Amino acid sequence: MIFRDALISKIGSDHLRKVQGIKIGLAGAGGLGSNCAANLIRSGFQKLKIVDFDRIEPGNLDRQFYFADQVGMVKVEALKLNLLRINPLIDLEIAAIRLDENNFASLFIDCDVVAECLDRPEIKSSLVAALLPLNKLIVSVSGLGGYGQSDDIRIHRIKENLIIIGDLQSDITTKPALSPRVNIAAAKQADVILEYACSRITSL
8 A cells, every 4th residue: 555655664664563553542623633633644543532522613624624515514523534535444433422521531541642632721631630640641732822933832741641732821712723833733742642652662
């Protein structure tokens, strides 16, 4: 397959084997989640679990990986269709469920890495608090609002298994989430996960 061969030529067969063997959970399928998922699939990941209860609205199209003819669809269902167009061989698990402190752990217990892609700060914090004891790598985002100064969106290792990406200052409630900075943060999430997968000692 041309897609697989292209990745092998760039990261090598051993690294691709590790990438394909790891399962990634995405908490949210909005601006961060949909774009992070696309980057993960393009990087060779095949096992994703994506959780989000929301539907696509016209106002989502300026920064999320959806299209005008998908407005009204459940996000996880539309995202599955879009990701399968990139690589039809992926193994996608989707759940149209509202995330809260009662189901964080149970939904992502079988994932090796979880990308936190939520909007509300209190839900972000609850997710991280629930998953930290499970010793999974958590890649969260804080501070991506507005435009400009994109070099301020940086990778911060908070704990051995917690990385936060962002400027840690801007708030999307006061500075709107726009496509460039959202996509930068989502791409950095995917890149951190790719680096983690390729650095694992044991081939999967």
